[in-house]
Amino acid sequence: MLNRYPLWKYIMLVAVICVGLLYALPNIYGEDPAIQISGSNSAEINVATQDKVKQLLVKNQIEPKSLVYENKSILIRLSDNDTQLKAKELISQELGDDYTVALNLAPATPSWLTIIGAEPMKLGLDLRGGVHFLMEVDMTTALSKLTEQSIENLKAEFNKNNLNYKALNKSSNQQILMQFDNTEDRNKAITKINGLLDYELTSQSENSIVISVSQQRLQQAKSDAVQQNTTILRNRVNQLGVAEPIVQRQGSDRIVVELPGIQDTALAKRILGATATLEFRQVNEDGSTNLEAILKGEMRVPYGSEIKYMENGRPVLLYKRVVLTGDHITDSSFRVNEYSQPEVSINLDSAGGKTMLDFTQKHLKKAMATLFVEYKDTGKRDENDKPILEKQERVINVATIQGIFSDRFQVTGISSVDEARNLSLLLRAGALIAPIQIIEERTVGPSMGQENITQGLESCVWGLLISVIFMLVVYRLFGVFASLALVANLILIVGAMSLLPGATLSMPGIAGIVLTVGMAVDANVLINERIKEELSNGRGVQHAINEGYAGAWSSIFDANITTLITAIILYAVGTGSIKGFAITLGIGIVTSMFTSIVGTRALANLIYGGRRVNKLSI
Known part of the structure; x- marks a missing residue:
């Protein structure tokens, strides 16, 4: 019989919309202004730190929504942005520079939704706020x-x-x-x-x-330095866990980094700007017998050697020739060994493994040092107003080569677990080929992001409202079908954007949603006009409905598939906000075809299917 759906199609339709609604729900709850406290250098977060922070907040009559200590960090949820800023200033003064006190936004999603993996959409820099860095490679x-x-x-x-x-x-x-x-x-x-x-x-x-x-x-070296630093910065951003960051080259020696959701730049700057790497060097054991006389100035430093210092101030005489650099490190991890000492496990590439194998074979029972090298901002600027970086080196480990090894080994002698964790992160993400300087830093506050969200929502509501009014006036009951399909379409887009791990909503993304609303209406206009045309040609009601959907299908499919191909190309070749627009456009095309054709047809079949009807409300 014409215009009758089997039961399973109705069940499928309801199930899809319910799943979309379930995963779209977390976006209703929003986010709480929060403060994230983590340890840095030799400081660790523990229960005593938590109690200290609690007492400080009570003393200053600040009542947090929650204060949670987990994974060696403290997350404090607060009621508003003013309280957040006040609490951050107080905590920073109390804990000092050994701790990182960062502003954050914590999702307020109920636990029953988080259990099933339902989380709010990831928002871009223009909607959520965050930081923008323009970095210059030190050529x-x-x-x-x-x-x-x-x-x-x-x-x-x-x-x-x-x-x-x-x-x-x-x-x-x-x-x-x-x-x-x-x-x-x-x-x-x-x-x-x-x-x-x-x-x-x-x-x-x-x-x-x-x-x-x-x-x-020289030109190749300059280009390689920027390109490799861009790749390494992208790896480091991924280690920070930022959703849909932008890391791209700008000009001959600059790199743009945008981090949505990061409000306090301290941690980001420390990880992104760090040029930490390792150098493995042989210890000059023959010259070390005269080390005291060298330090007193009674003897010269042996040719091809230099003095470096350990963290405790102990001098070590090293050969200048580097056995191996951190460029050959492919992976690293940290752990606490059986002696309760932090250590970093290192994996090398094939070239680095061969170099280390040759060296350990020739220098068995000799001492090898691990030199930690990094560049730090001195706080001073040169005549071009660029930050002056200072190279800092320290020996973190001196060990005797007890056996032959190649591409896997451990580095010990690290002062704390946090230092081992940070070193592992930096080595895993890669050592910067050359130091980078932040020459421009811009923070987009959450209030500005909220304003953009409000404007975006208003544009969606107005677009939806105008479309609904048009459909109701022109197509009556079939206009109601189209309006319900539009609402379902928005729910499915939001649910899909929340569910997909790589999808991020930005202002261009909102434009993509508004565009798909118009395209969804366009599909229903084609269907309804085709039904009216069949009725005017003298067709019966049931045949007109069937021919209306069947006849309009090819036009709708052709129009949407060409737009979908365009969205795929935009996503493939675009970056940042262009990708955001392409994602929402692509998702919107798929969901609008589903709701405009399957959804409205199900409603039409439910009301008119299998019945003797003389007139349609269209």
Whole structure:
């Protein structure tokens, strides 16, 4: 019989809408202004810290909604933004610099919804608030590292070809000075340099030459530094757990980072800006016997060696030549070993594993040091108003190589579990190729984000309201069907956006939702007009309904599938807000086709199907 759905189709329709409604519900509850307290450096969060914070809030007559201590951090939910800011200032003053006190927004979703994985939609920077960083890669340091690497490569190349030289050092302006005992050795060196693609002969004298890295290699190094730093920053942002961040290159030496939901920039700046890496170096054990005399100035530091210090101030004499750098680290994790000491487990790539295997085979029972290297902001600025970074190094571990190992080993001697955790995170995300400087920092407050949300909701409501009025006036009962389908469509879009882990709603995303509302109405207009056309041609009511849906289907499908292809292309090639628009548009197309065709047909079948009807309300 025409226009009759089997029971299972009605059950499916109701089930889909109910699931969509269930996962859309968390968006009604909103978010609470919150404060997140976590330890930094050697400070740890414990029950005593929790009690201290509680007493501070009571003393200042601040009543939190909740105060929860879990995963070595404290989350305090508060009633409004003013109370949040006041509490943050008080707690920061009380706990000091050893703790990170960050503003946050905590979802107010009831526990019965969180149990089934229902969470509110992830909002973009323009809706939720957050921070925007414009970072600049320090090319001077990147090129300095390239010059040092070039010196080591030239040494290896000359030794491999049995070419003699007296000294090989870095000169001014990122150039390399090579000195010789005689003219014959110099001429052989010039011939060799001219045959190497990455180097150029700048000048020469009787017993020396000045070498520069080629312009092509310099440009490649600059481009690689920005590209690799962009990738590493993206990995670090993922470690922070920020939903749909934007990390993209801007110009020749700048990177844009946007972190929705992050209000306090302290943690983000510490993780993003850190250039922490490790260097593994051999200890100069022969020279260490004279270490006391060297420190007193009675003896010189042995050639090719330098003094570094451990955290407790103990000096260690290391060879300058780096055995291996953190660039070869592919993964790292931290744990507390059987001696209750924190340690970081490190995995190397194949090249790093081979280098470490060769080194440990040749230097068994010798001492190797792990040098922790990072760049920190000094708080000073140069003549171009850029932050001046200071290189800080400390030896975190000196151990005797007891056995041969390659791509897997542990680093101990770390002072605290938190330091081991942060070091593991930075190494896992990758060491920055060159230091980065934050040259622009912009915070979008939650109040501005709320204003954007209000404006977006108003646009959706007005679009929905106008569409509903139009459909009711023009198509009467079938207009009611279309209006109910529109509401169901919005519920399904919100539910899908909340359920998908990678979906983030932004202002362009709201525009995509409004657009799909119009497209859903368009589908119902085609159906209803086709039904009216069939009725005017003298068709019976049941045949007109059937032909109306069947005849309009091909036009609706063609129009929506081309738009869906466009949305897929936008998502594939777009970034940031463009992707947000593409996601909501794509989801909206699928849900609108479902509600406009299956939903309204189910309502029409329920009321008119299988009955003798003389006139339609259309």
